[in-house]
Amino acid sequence: MDKIITDEKKIDELLVRGVExxxxKEELKAALMSGRQLRIKLGVDPTGGKIHIGRAVPLRKLREFQRLGHQVVFIVGDFTAQVGDASDKTEKRPMLTRAQIDENLKDYKSQISKILDISKTEFVYNNDWLSKLTFGELTTLAECFSVQQMLARRNFKDRYEAGKEISLREFLxxxxxxxxxxxxxxxxxIGGNDQLFNLKAGRIIQEYYGMPKQSIMTFQMLDGTDGRKMSTSWGNIITIVDEPFDMFGKVMALH
Known part of the structure; x- marks a missing residue:
């Protein structure tokens, strides 16, 4: 295990730079100052084959955690990608096939290695545990949330009031x-500010299982090439593997 760095100046910088x-905050700072190695989670659904620069924001923060000696856990959402995150969507998301997900995953590690120290990154796939949940276990987890909580989310609220379809799988x-x-x-x-409800769900479910509740760190989302949030689903992305000239041109053309 790497030496855990507890330099207060470096910790304060980690807690402020690029963070929304x-x-x-006080609990996270205390944990970082304790000298205990923390497990820092980021989950990414492989909805496309290229990682965009919006993803680079949390990835760079993970690298900061690595430099302080903490364990980064990168969750590849190969199961959740089939369900589809509705956090920022005004329409029902189509389900991806397993073949599409496998194709998207081909170059993920090589792309991530441009930012993270792969040798110090724990890669896991949530299909390994989510596919094994029983109907009874899922029913118990669902008891932690209400329909009112789900419909209070801005995107679900807007879709419901507009009479647009909301799939039960999106609630899951x-x-x-x-x-x-x-x-x-x-x-x-860690994650984008559009993920806040999902991130808080982690705290709720951890508490249900008698575990310490995770700290949450959010970041402002980057705009895409069309002015909307940068998203693989919308095709408005600038990828971390774009040629420098192309990347510069796309960045300069942002709305």
């Missing part, structure tokens, strides 16, 4: 992401 919000997504935190024993989960 932390739940709960935050439960699955939350259970990921139990499976990997996450101390911290």
């Amino acid at each position: 919000d932390i739940i709960v 997504y935050p439960i699955m992401q939350g259970y990921d935190s139990v499976a990997v024993k996450a101390d911290v989960e």
Whole structure:
């Protein structure tokens, strides 16, 4: 295990640089100062074959955690990608096939290695545990949440009021992401601010299992080439493997 760095100046910098919000900041700082190695979780669904620069924001933060000696856990959402995260969507998301997901995964590690120290990164696939959940276990987890909580989310609320279809599988997504935190024993989960409900679900489900609740660190989302949030699903991305000239041109053309 790497030496855990508890230099307060470096920890304060990690907690501030590029960060929008932390739940709960004082608790996370105390944990970082304790000298205990923390497990830092980031989950990414392989909805496309290329990782965009919006993903690079949390990846760079993970690298900062690595430099302080903490264990990064990168969850490849090969199961949740089939369900589809509705956090930022105004329409029902189509389900991906297993073949599509496998194709998207081909170059993931090589792309991530441009930012993370792969030798110090724990790669896991949530199909390994989510596919084994029984109907009884899922029913128990669902008891932790209400329909009112789900419909209070902005995108679900807007779709419901507009009479647009909302699939029950979309309600299951935050439960699955939350259970990921139990499976990997996450101390911290990071993600975009659009993921806040899902990140909080991890705290709720960890508490249900009698585990310490993970800290949450969120980041502001980057705009895509069309002015909407950068998203593989919308095809408005700038990837981390774009040629420098192309990347520069796309960045300069952002709205």
